[in-house]
Amino acid sequence: MAQFIVPKTMHHGLGSLEKLTELKGSKAVIVIGGGSVKRNGSLAQVQKYLSDASIESVVFSDVEADPSIETVIEGAKFMQTEKPDVIIGLGGCSAIDAAKAMWIYYEYPDSKLEELVELFAVKPLRNKAIFVAIPSTSGTGTEITGLSVITDREKGTKYPIVSYELTPDVAIIDATLSASMPKHITANTGLDALSHGVEAYVSNISERYSDSLAKGAIDLVFKNLPTVFENPDNLEVRQAMHDASCMAGMAFNNVWLGIIHSISHQIGGTFAIPHGCANAILMPNVIRFNSKSTDKYTDLAALVGKSTAEEFAQEVSNLRASVGVVASFKEYGISAKDWDAKLDLMAANAMKDPCTLFNPRKLELHEMKAIMQACYDGVAIEF
Ligand SMILES: NC(=O)c1ccc[n+]([C@@H]2O[C@H](COP(=O)([O-])OP(=O)(O)OC[C@H]3O[C@@H](n4cnc5c(N)ncnc54)[C@H](O)[C@@H]3O)[C@@H](O)[C@H]2O)c1
Ligand SMILES: [Zn+2]
Structure with missing residues (x-):
């Protein structure tokens, strides 16, 4: 029920x-x-x-x-x-x-x-x-x-x-309101919608209704974000992204999000990095980490013509790169000194974020830190 x-x-x-x-x-x-x-x-x-x-x-x-x-x-x-x-x-x-x-x-x-x-x-x-x-x-x-x-x-x-x-x-x-977004905001916000769909789909309380909305939203983002990035005045494609955002929202409103958001709430609050950009940097490594506890990423891989979680993580990276979003927090411009000074506190707070409760794989503080550090360095995690 x-x-x-x-x-x-x-x-x-x-x-x-x-x-x-x-x-x-x-x-x-x-x-x-x-x-x-x-x-x-x-x-x-x-x-x-x-x-x-x-x-x-x-x-x-x-x-x-x-x-x-x-x-x-x-x-x-x-x-x-x-x-x-x-x-x-x-x-x-x-x-x-x-x-x-x-x-x-x-x-x-x-x-x-x-x-x-x-x-x-x-x-x-x-x-x-x-x-x-x-x-x-x-x-x-x-x-x-x-x-x-x-x-x-x-x-x-x-x-x-x-x-x-x-x-x-x-x-x-109504996407007539979103048509004026500059390219970088179109990219960041579209990738945020993708992260909502992906986190809702693998949430540990996901169910049929949220699954279908999440999958529908992910499909719309992959098909339309690169197009709207290149053709910002195409209102039909803008509306597809506006609908994707709303559908992903409906999904996560009911089954919550996971550690992409637990971490980005910290990095966004500390370094003022745009929310969708932070999520896009985190997404491939969180997919890799979570894929040891859920098979559901293979469904998402199938949406983009692939079959494994690793291939889906790669497709997310390709989409991010195609809309001009950086691959790591280092590349975004956060200095190693500032990062090192804040990492422990950010990781501890991310563990306490409510979204962590709904992540499909339970994790320890040292794993949270390792995921965050890999995303700072821009390397793939291997655990
Ligand atoms: N409430 C939720 O369900 C939810 C979910 C995820 C994230 N968030 C939060 O939402 C915030 C980010 O919101 P956002 O991504 O919508 O960005 P935003 O509202 O912070 O806006 C980003 C920039 O875009 C500009 N902008 C907005 N619409 C525009 C348009 N049509 N044309 C030109 N410029 C435009 C704004 O003036 C601003 O400078 C973060 O604080 C994040 O944590 C909330
Ligand atoms: Zn978000």
Whole structure:
């Protein structure tokens, strides 16, 4: 017996943003990042559709990449003043995740991050507002996940707030918003979607529903990421990547992720390396490590015309290279001195990350460190 959680309403396809005209509410706070949604015209479009639905809207802007708790509290205060009954996260996942966490603090102003990071600690939401998620990147699937990732810069770590309460009420998956992504963001976010599909597929609680969504997403990424990288204006291919991201999100929202994410939460928090880039560097070695405990990578190898886990790991490396993403943390530019100084702490924290619980192969601290070091050096692990 199992449950499978998805949002109440998902609109997908080119032009589906227009469905905002059917939204019910009186006032919306729209949370955005650094301004890409202003420049690509989607903020103006969202505000026009809200106005058509007789919903007043105000904007909270400048959410930084990998949002901090300080930004979340500032946004929640803005919401206390504006009193929205609709919260819209519009933009990259950083803006949407910040909006989700602001939603918690708006409904429960006395919330504390250290309590929220306990699994499923978020109290019932929707007393003051519903949540609409409109992604402009094609990677994280946050538009349908019960997850918000907040960064503590002082501690150099990322905290996932996990609760199905955070699953948006409405998700709009319209690739006209993602078409303006520059190549490196297209590549990093697309590889993040791939890592979600791969980790969900081999999760130790994977099941039929998540498997089919994960496999479908992986297939879409292999077929479309190199094409969209070369043809950024092809909206059909953009939509395929937007759908892949959402499908992989639906899969991992229900069966979780593994140690690729446990490690990248640490490396991202410590060295500010883009999330999808870190995952892509880690993926081949984690596949090699996990393949001693699961046969499921051979199914994924078959999707790309191969038969073994090692061949699948190679295909992931080839895909990464084809979209211009570096092969190691050393190549990314992290100095050996900085890496050595942080490795022990990052590995210890990665062991404690909730994603580690769902990895198909149990591991010891020394194995975690060895995987991380091999990915720093850019060599294949052999254990
Ligand atoms: N909530 C979840 O389910 C979940 C899952 C995985 C990762 N995460 C977290 O998500 C964050 C990464 O999110 P992301 O990959 O979406 O990146 P992001 O939101 O940090 O955005 C990256 C950059 O892309 C720009 N950008 C976004 N959309 C654009 C567009 N259409 N055109 C031009 N520029 C655009 C942004 O302004 C920003 O500079 C990390 O903090 C990661 O830990 C969350
Ligand atoms: Zn991810």
